[in-house]
Amino acid sequence: MLRRGFLGSLLAAVVASVLLQASTLGLFSIRWLGDQLIFGVGFYVDTLVIWLFLGLLWAVLGRLWWSIGVVFALVLAVGVATLVKIQFREEPVYPSDVDFLREPGFLTSMVSPTLLVVAVAAVVGVVVGGVLLGRRMARRYPRPRWRDLRRPHAWLLAGSRVLVGVVALLLLAQAGHFNQPGNLWRSMYEVRGEHWRYWNQKTNYRSNGFIGGFLFNMPVDAMAKPKDYDAARMDEIADRYERLAARTNAGRTGSLADTNVVIVLSESFSDPTELQGFDLEHDPIPRTRARMAGTTSGHMLSQMYGGGTANMEFETLTGQSLGLFRPQMLSPYQMLVPEQADYPSAVGWFRGQGHDAIAIHPYRVGMYKREQVYERFGFQSFIHDTTIGETDTIDDNPYISDDSAFDEVITQIDEHERPLMVNLVTMQNHIPVDDNYDDPIGVSGTGDKRIGQYARGLEHTDEALDEFLDTLEKKPEKTIVLFYGDHLPGIYDSTIKHENAGISLYRTPFFIWSSEPGHNRPRTIPTTSPAFFLPLLYDVADAPVPPYLALLGKLHEHVTALQQGRMLDPSGERVEESDLDDETAQLLADLRLVQFDFSIGDRRAVDRMWPGAVVKKP
Known part of the structure; x- marks a missing residue:
């Protein structure tokens, strides 16, 4: 037996x-x-x-x-x-x-x-x-x-x-x-x-x-401790990038001290006209394309196809790259940030510059542990699906519309006397997109009706975004907006995926727009990672940067995109770390040390590299 x-x-x-x-x-x-x-x-x-x-x-x-x-x-x-x-x-x-x-x-x-x-x-x-x-x-x-x-x-x-x-x-x-x-x-x-x-x-x-x-992929420490990590080394790095920041800021005349900073992560926003294998009846995002043509814009390299929203948000708000963490660090929002009492981010930095910090996400608070993460970052309020002022949806789409989300940003700006730092994560274009709209955009070359449905959702976003920027432009206070898509939707079949090999399924549009006259100058950025968005935003504002953003900005001149297993140079070509020149290798090594220090290290350099980035609990 x-x-x-x-x-x-x-x-x-x-x-x-x-x-x-x-x-x-x-x-x-x-x-x-x-x-x-x-x-x-x-x-x-x-x-x-x-x-x-x-x-x-x-x-x-x-x-x-x-x-x-x-x-x-x-x-x-x-x-x-x-x-x-x-x-x-x-x-x-x-x-x-x-x-x-x-x-x-x-x-x-x-x-x-x-x-x-x-x-x-x-x-x-x-x-x-x-x-x-x-x-x-x-x-x-x-x-x-x-x-x-x-x-x-x-x-x-x-x-x-x-x-x-x-x-x-x-x-x-x-x-x-x-x-x-x-x-x-x-x-x-x-x-x-x-x-x-x-x-x-x-x-x-x-x-x-x-x-x-x-x-x-079982839990593991976010990073291995660099061999040369100690107080003396971090002081040396802080000295180096304080000098770089001073040189960078010498010629800058702008400021964000009295400017609203609005960061918009647009769920699944992409440009389907760039893909091969099908044709749309018309361009769903002409207004966004026109905005991009008149200011700093380009493509973001998403971490993955069909997902990874919270990871792109993490990189944007912290300047830390998933590519420098261990590969098992699949979701810092779930695996890293909630385990700590506080965490360095742009939230603390902007609060230290006189801004009030508000997070808006018209969905459930528990997704990716955002409620805990936003508290660690130092957001003063979190507006979600049950507290947002408008909950309008479009046709049979179950998610709160982008128009309602943008209206909430306008409301918050109107109600606050101090400048705001707003982090908006939308939901309108989240999958599934089947039968969301009564009038999907016509599509040929494929029988997948989801593409037409998704494209109609993009068009609604395109219209709402354009109206949102028009409204901001007419207001007396100054506002700068970073808008980006987090990833492509997971709706494309194997045939379309095959026809779009390489990074085509990992590129989403982004742009940085200012309501202040003279700041919107056409500039196309090479394919970039969201970890580099903050220094780009300061470039558009012509505002002085702290040493940490000076480091990120300098590295971005040599390595524009950095994700797990993939690194791109300014020409868009893939490059291996072993092939980097001495200057770039030094910049990357410095950033790795700073990221370790900020994330799971002793935070020896935070106060000098990014003053105020950590919001201490009272």
């Missing part, structure tokens, strides 16, 4: 492992076979992990088929979640995604009710099926009852279950420390060398096994 259980549980683990690999859509491709079965051992170690987990359940429940049912139910749930996430965001499920379980409303809005019902029914069916099958197998192969066993045999059976459970638990507990030096499981995955492809997590899971990729 034990032999049958041993073989049956191992076979179940193999099947479960295959199903998880299948959820990444890479199963049995030539590359998958090579990476996981020949050059690497991902599939084998994945199977071992599942088998140990199954053994732990068996030891606890005492029923093999029940345990198999639970394992397959979990595999089914995780597999479906991965399929859905890959469809929309081109990435698998991560450990940090457990936070989204606290927002069931958001999850249900992303998945069709039919799929959700089918998935839940399937999970329940697998568990019930396991129980029923277990009962049938028990009649065919009856388990010995405790009272029928001799005492030595009973003790032996009980001891075996305890031993299996304890050993499995201890081994599985090691998985929680996967990224620690000398970890047993990581050593097993790397027995034939490292194959981690963190710059593309979908490929990472396919190359190292689903569970291997999942464990690779």
